[in-house]
Amino acid sequence: MELTQEAYGTWSGGRFMHYGEMLTEERFIDSLRLAYESGFRTFVTADVYGNGRADEMLGKALDGVDRSTYCLVGMIGHDFYEGQRKGNTGYPRFTDPELRKADGYASYLKMACEKSLERCKSSHFDLVMLHNPDEIGYTSDAVWDGMRSLKEEGLSTMLGTAPGPANGFTLDTIHNIETYKELIDWTMVILNPLEPWPAGLALNAYDKHGVKVLTRVVDYGGVFTDEFKDDHEFKPGDHRTHRPTGWVKHGIEKMEKMRPIAEKYGLTMLQFASIWNLSQPAVKSVVPTFLQETGDDKRPIEDKIREFVPLPDVRLTPAEVDQVRAIGDNTGCMMLKGASKRHSVSERADEWPMREELLEIGARYGIGEDW
Numbered sequence: 001m002e003l004t005q006e007a008y009g010t011w012s013g014g015r016f017m018h019y020g021e022m023l024t025e026e027r028f029i030d031s032l033r034l035a036y037e038s039g040f041r042t043f044v045t046a047d048v049y050g051n052g053r054a055d056e057m058l059g060k061a062l063d064g065v066d067r068s069t070y071c072l073v074g075m076i077g078h079d080f081y082e083g084q085r086k087g088n089t090g091y092p093r094f095t096d097p098e099l100r101k102a103d104g105y106a107s108y109l110k111m112a113c114e115k116s117l118e119r120c121k122s123s124h125f126d127l128v129m130l131h132n133p134d135e136i137g138y139t140s141d142a143v144w145d146g147m148r149s150l151k152e153e154g155l156s157t158m159l160g161t162a163p164g165p166a167n168g169f170t171l172d173t174i175h176n177i178e179t180y181k182e183l184i185d186w187t188m189v190i191l192n193p194l195e196p197w198p199a200g201l202a203l204n205a206y207d208k209h210g211v212k213v214l215t216r217v218v219d220y221g222g223v224f225t226d227e228f229k230d231d232h233e234f235k236p237g238d239h240r241t242h243r244p245t246g247w248v249k250h251g252i253e254k255m256e257k258m259r260p261i262a263e264k265y266g267l268t269m270l271q272f273a274s275i276w277n278l279s280q281p282a283v284k285s286v287v288p289t290f291l292q293e294t295g296d297d298k299r300p301i302e303d304k305i306r307e308f309v310p311l312p313d314v315r316l317t318p319a320e321v322d323q324v325r326a327i328g329d330n331t332g333c334m335m336l337k338g339a340s341k342r343h344s345v346s347e348r349a350d351e352w353p354m355r356e357e358l359l360e361i362g363a364r365y366g367i368g369e370d371w
Contacts, residue, residue, distance in 0.1 A: 001071040001126050003186070003214060005278060006309050007042035007287035008035040010058055013301065016049035019239045020222075020291030023301070025057065031290070032061035034302055036070065039309035044188075044214075044287055046075035046131055046162075047116040048091060055119035063121055072122055073214075075162050076112040077131035093349055095136040095143065106146030113155045127186055128156035132164050134349040135339075138176045148183055160186035160211075166350065168336030170198045171358040171371065174205045178361075181209045191215040191283070193258060193276045194223065194251050194328040198336060200280070201367040207281035214285040215277045222291060223251040224273040227299055235294045257327050265314050268307060276324050279316040286311075340371055 013028045014020035023031065032043070045058050055074075062070065079099055083092040092099060094108045113128060128150055130137055137143050138161075150156045161176060163169040167190050177184050187206065189199040195217065206213055219225055221240045230249040234241050255269060262272035274286040288308065292301040316324070335342075337350045339358050346352035354371055362369045 001041075001068070003071050003073065003127065003212070003285040004041045005285055006040055006274075006311055007044050007071075007073070007214060007285050008032070008040040008305075009216070009287045009289065010043070010045040010049055010054035012288075012290040014291050015057075016054050017239060018237055019234070019289075020293050023292060029057050029061045031301055031305060032058060035305055036062065036065060038306050040305075041069065042071040042073060042285060042287075044073040044075070045116075045120065046078075047112060047119075048075075048078040048080055048131065051080045052115070052119050055116050059119055059121035067122060071126045072120060072124075073127045073129065074113070074116050074120070074125045074156070075129045075131035076109065076116060077133060077137065077162075079108070079112075081112070089349070093132065093134045093137060095134055095140065096349070102140060102142035105140070105142045106149055109143075109146040109150060110153070110155070113150050117155065124154055125156040127158040127160055129160040129162040129186065129188060131162050132350070133161060133176075135172070135346060135352040137161075138169075138172045139179070144180045144183055151183075158185040159183050160188070162188040163338075164188075164190065166337045167195070167334060168198060169338035170202050170336070170367065171361050172338040174202055174361050174365065175358055177206065177209050177211050181211075184209075184211055186212045186214055188214040188216055188287075190217045191277055191280070192218050192220045192224065192273050192328075193324045194220045194254055195330050196325045196328055197331045197333070200325070201365075203281045203283070205365055211282065212284040213280075213282045214287060215283055216287050216289075218273050218277055218286045218288045219270055220251055220273070221247070222289070222293065223248060223255060224270045224288075225291075225293075225299075225304060226255075226269040227293060228252065238294075254327050258324055261316065261320055261324065265312065265316075267312060267314075270304075270308060271311055274308075274311060275314060276316055276321065278311075279321050336371070 011017045013023040078091040079094040080091045191199045339354045341354045343353045359369045
């Protein structure tokens, strides 16, 4: 089954990512069931969330539902089976040289895929994405031979990448799809009207090569759910406290400038952010984050789920897309991950030195060579 334009992720509910109120296990599973009952037909999970617990809860929520009626997307790549968690950096990628050599990549991918499917109570994924690849994951023939095998063995119908968790990787993803374009069907990137950069730089390349795009963080950390005030305070430990001071206030100010366009089409602000994304080249699906925000005055997560689907069948005009992009322009707001001239050696799994073939890509697509 192909991905539908609305997708629901197992990071919603705050149970496996540190933001919002953490739903009880029962409410978390009920929210997944409610998403299906409300009209969501694509579900996205990652094996590393809760070391398999997200998979298990999704499997429990959809147990008994006709498998042909929903699209199942899985992400694999963090080795929590043999790897040791390293503080805030999480579990190592399976390609970490301390864990295995290239001849062990394929067997790991098969094992991780099969175990995730077992927890999800499914015989196959519709799409499996390589989760947060390191440089080896983007460039290794051994990795992509292993991914090809997942498709050949019927474990997944489609293949893709899910770069992150931070933003960047623009040149790396374009090089990746150009190198393995016969294998890659989808990629998942961070994109919304307040974060058009840097993912927007790669959209034309994805479109050219027929790679479809699933966008996450559509809600810009919750701002587009339209329930924050300028002085909103997150509870201690909430992942969003790592954003720069004043980001909610500045985000709301920019969002208000976009509201007239949303009202023109009769859209909520979260629907508007999603429709803006879907009006871009190659973007075919959106996966907002639905949370139970802290505070008695915050809307129940269940109401937000019901309100979102189905998305109205509208698209913004090219002029409106550009207008919104200009309002939300965030160019240069952060240090990008992936290949960079900042590095002479690779010291972390998400940062590595620039390579000449990547600079050539930047020049060829007109997106710059100063990385």
